[in-house]
Amino acid sequence: METLSENACFGGVQGVYRHASSTCQCDMTFGLFLPAEAKDGPVPILWYLSGLTCTHENAMTKAGAQTWAAEQGIAVVFPDTSPRGEGVADHADYDLGQGAGFYVNATQDPWAPHFQMWDYVAEELPALLAENFAIDSDRQAITGHSMGGHGALTLAMNLPGRFRSVSAFAPISNPTGADWGRKQLSAYLGEDEAAWAKHDASLMMKETGFDGPILIDTGADDQFIDLLRPEALAQAIAERRQQAIYRLQPGYDHSYFFVSTFMEDHVTFHAEALYGD
């Protein structure tokens, strides 16, 4: 693992690291904020999964998460959104290929060899973090924005016991029923929709739900709201009687100005779950 940069930040350190990923078969870069408390021992960690077109860097510089993570003594990891590099397949569209891994393990050509983002985020990167940093793997929470909100919700529901809490900003909520989803799931997983179900937060909510608290914010004026389909997830949450706070925020759109506005609420929400018990 190589240190690309480390900057003092809110009393802790904002680092950027690169490593050779055996899962994605390419170099992968991630950001990690460690609060001051990490000098004294392992700290809880919040995963932040980013949206389409993003790298590890966007949320790290624009979402304002460190402000509140430092206040709560929580680490935040910012993984990249896909494998990258010259030997990695790509597509001319912004929403397929590099920058658009969709947090699945691709089974279809040309994506299968590198696009294994599910395993990367669920297995390889957690192990790397536990080995190299003062992270308490028993206290993890997860959030994300847009495609990353989709990733956060589906990982949390598919890995019971892993995350104490899950939240999302404007998540892609029903990808099997929208163009942000059908296009990518068919490309990465093939046409058999049975393989898609675990990657649809609304279907997973109907099927299994989440054993912990959920917080979801979506801008009522989100310019992509028809692709997000928040109504499908809201209905599924209500049908299941899932512990959840589901908010539509008037006037807000899909931007990082929206994300940063509600970041304090999300980090505080996760801190309550991470420090409870």
Place this chain on the structure above:
Amino acid sequence: METLSENACFGGVQGVYRHASSTCQCDMTFGLFLPAEAKDGPVPILWYLSGLTCTHENAMTKAGAQTWAAEQGIAVVFPDTSPRGEGVADHADYDLGQGAGFYVNATQDPWAPHFQMWDYVAEELPALLAENFAIDSDRQAITGHSMGGHGALTLAMNLPGRFRSVSAFAPISNPTGADWGRKQLSAYLGEDEAAWAKHDASLMMKETGFDGPILIDTGADDQFIDLLRPEALAQAIAERRQQAIYRLQPGYDHSYFFVSTFMEDHVTFHAEALYGD
């Protein structure tokens, strides 16, 4: 004036606007955050002047100022750092020409026609804001980072009564004595150093000081600290017995991670001055 974007942000609006500048003789773009309180009437305003290579956008997306400005009910304006466009002179170096206006009125060719950033920030943009937005021009404060800290300090000291408070993050503090300064001042203002003095915060501090509180933060591990010359300004402040808080922050560098870490302190500092009396 043209609206390029408006995003809901911390209960207010983060806008980006473009206008034909008579001062710079080109189109100029700026960001303006208006807190929710601006819907009910004029609000105080904090000027944020950015550093070398920045546009209006960098601090607007990375400095975290809106978080605290919203809490205090203060507007924040993010001007660009220079004139721009095809007809505007430029230089291959990052620290001269476009993106490096240095907050002076150039008198030398090829810069003179467009590089009038002092008048733009001191005269044209304030008038435009007062005419178009709910801004209380009697309650203004100013801050900035690096070259923008230089701009904030020199504008505040040269325009007595204009700003109630001034702060700076890692300001270029003694440009007549460092390569970040001598190069630009000679290019824009010519070789007669008498014309440079009003653009040197340390010289201005010796000459006139500031009738109000000052807050300055510089990272003790700033990678450009030899170019900033904080010692010159610290000495001048102490000699004058100027009301000031001058802090060296251990471990911090020149990045926006440094700026955002101390942004709450700076906005709170300005709020006290803006809401006092």
